[in-house]
Amino acid sequence: MVATDRQQRKKEKRRNEIIDAAERLFYSKGYDKVSMDEIAQEVELSKGALYFYFKSKDSLFFAIISRKWTDFVEAMIEKMSYGKTGFEKIQRMIQWFIEYSQENPEYNDMATTFGPQLFQRIDPENAQTMMELSMKYMPLVHCAVKEGIEDGSIRNDLDPILLGMYIQMISFNVVSPDPSIKNSFTAQGISYNTYVEMLPKFLCPAISRSPEKCDNQDRTFQQ
Amino acid sequence: MVATDRQQRKKEKRRNEIIDAAERLFYSKGYDKVSMDEIAQEVELSKGALYFYFKSKDSLFFAIISRKWTDFVEAMIEKMSYGKTGFEKIQRMIQWFIEYSQENPEYNDMATTFGPQLFQRIDPENAQTMMELSMKYMPLVHCAVKEGIEDGSIRNDLDPILLGMYIQMISFNVVSPDPSIKNSFTAQGISYNTYVEMLPKFLCPAISRSPEKCDNQDRTFQQ
């Protein structure tokens, strides 16, 4: 049973290799244009072996999402910790959303394009996994908001839960529109990057308790 | 050739009947679980006839979207005209987004679930159609924002185009999250409806030039 550990590690490694391959393929061709056969070839395993590590193609998708989210949330926890007031923590959070979306454009495109449909038909097991992930993440926002209300840095005329929801939903959805919408930006004459980077400035007055200070704080944002 | 007109009307009527049927079916089972056979049966036409009116299943989807959008924008034009200041127009617009999403929950769910993927693989013809629709809609927002900046009702520290984009993207994406996300609201202890209806209150300070007046204007919102 000493070998078990090594086997476990090996298995975990294989699992990650598969996720890597699927990620590459999904990014370049889109979830539904990639067959399990292709993924199997990419990792140099048989199709059957894939099903030893993942019970379905959809599960593979959610495994990608999970890995990304885990990374994302872990880093977010650290970033937020640098904020002194609740408001600053929220700022850092939004900033992190922005940075992450810019560092992972392919992931974002894939997730926003195929996520809705896959989440809609999600099976209980994956649903559970995703729920746990969100359980780790949501309180971070809520706590920061509450902290900000208490320390006077965040507006206090809205339910903290609700306020957290808005911040989070906007950060997520607005920063990651589906690829087809990205195109419309240039048609309007503004770059997608500007749109993303100016979000804090737009949003600040809706979060801060003293909006008049947003400009100053904005500088903090940009560094 | 006198009959042409009547025939045109009849053809248009049939086209709409097909869209009606497809809409019903797509709402209840989801785009990809509905076969063209089913749609044909629902309208009591042959499958081939469907392809006389729409060149593909995807085109049928976009025909549904187009019809809804056209209605939506038409009504929005009227609603916005009741606003006196630019800010009020934007308020009315957001309000209309909210109302419309509440009146058409099935449409919204379908569109947000299947839209991303279908837009991603959209063909040039449908892309053109959708573009034209958006060309009719986008200026409305931009003009209202500019008007608001000029009349002093809207903040003037952001590019009007950009500001319009934020308002629109948030109204659209936040008010219409994909169905799987809707569920997470109840898990957090707030109703999706509250979330939707409080959006103006949350957003006001980010749009208005004098945020301290948002509460008053809020009343206007709710009527």
Next chain:
Amino acid sequence: MVATDRQQRKKEKRRNEIIDAAERLFYSKGYDKVSMDEIAQEVELSKGALYFYFKSKDSLFFAIISRKWTDFVEAMIEKMSYGKTGFEKIQRMIQWFIEYSQENPEYNDMATTFGPQLFQRIDPENAQTMMELSMKYMPLVHCAVKEGIEDGSIRNDLDPILLGMYIQMISFNVVSPDPSIKNSFTAQGISYNTYVEMLPKFLCPAISRSPEKCDNQDRTFQQ
């Protein structure tokens, strides 16, 4: 009933316009990649109207074939008449095959590519038409062969009918191979044109009674 004649002419004209259009389309895309819709558009008629002039798509194909054949045979009769001996007539015939195939490469490609299948499923009516065409043509060969045997210019150790058959089949099939085979010529290092033009020289000894004279006669060929 005076108008009948004019109407007849007009109808005939329309018929020919349709054949023209179908010919163009079939040449460029191949019989099975051309739809009746396309043909209708090309002649600026409705699809239904096509069926007034031709009872089926296959019939349109045979109409093209018929028109070409009629032209071909008519000219052949004239060409052959210039030959003095039976052998010379056969020479002229072969020469005419060669010239015609070079002047109508697109027709040849289409006919050899799609003919086999269409002839296989030919309906009685078209079969009758094609038979009549062949009845006009076959005797020309046979008579010339017989004439040549009698005048001593053609070998006399083979049934004239059989000999005529060989000459004809070889002229037809060898001069018009299906397009895919044409390519193999260049792969072998000889041009398709050379192959076609040298046929008489190759065939002469198999037809002439005095093969040793073929070379001389060859000169006649080439003019």
Next chain:
Amino acid sequence: MVATDRQQRKKEKRRNEIIDAAERLFYSKGYDKVSMDEIAQEVELSKGALYFYFKSKDSLFFAIISRKWTDFVEAMIEKMSYGKTGFEKIQRMIQWFIEYSQENPEYNDMATTFGPQLFQRIDPENAQTMMELSMKYMPLVHCAVKEGIEDGSIRNDLDPILLGMYIQMISFNVVSPDPSIKNSFTAQGISYNTYVEMLPKFLCPAISRSPEKCDNQDRTFQQ
């Protein structure tokens, strides 16, 4: 991994069973009247399994052609080896064409009826396969012709490549006319069999260097 060999054989066997079934069906109904469903039923496999062995219906057709050609060429090599002079080798080759076409009338009919169209839309992979087959076959003819020119048994006034081409094209196309043409033979009063069997006698003077000896050699032919 020891089992691999057995599995390979089993796979090869299955492949051949599928070709067998397709062959039977194509012969009896024609390529385009046979559905993959039917073939699957005939071999008692699922339709999907067919696509595991052959990537398309067209590929199945070419697999039939390949198998036949391979057999044909292999036997031809042996037959030709019995000829002493180059001319005799060519004789044996033509003779083998004749015999083969008589032994495989169904194959011939199918190949000549559907081949042209299928070869026209052939994909690169199958094109490659067919090319390789032809590379194995073509040199046989060319070598024999060259040999015959050198040993004085074959006429020397034509490019050997060209002469080989004629012999081959005539043997192939003339001996295997499309079925619709076969019928015309009886209409002319000669049997298709006679037509096929007398070909060597007709062709001999066009190949031999001393045509006057054709009669003698003809006897050799017939045995």
Next chain:
DNA sequence: CATGAATGAGGTTTCATTCAT
């Protein structure tokens, strides 16, 4: 752990053809 042959359930699309107007 891994393989890969086999399954099976569609689903979109294409068109030649017809026929009421």
Next chain:
DNA sequence: GATGAATGAAACCTCATTCAT
């Protein structure tokens, strides 16, 4: 003579998933 809406019958191919070896 001409139109064009409507029919209807297939048929190919894809692929996630399973399971004997």
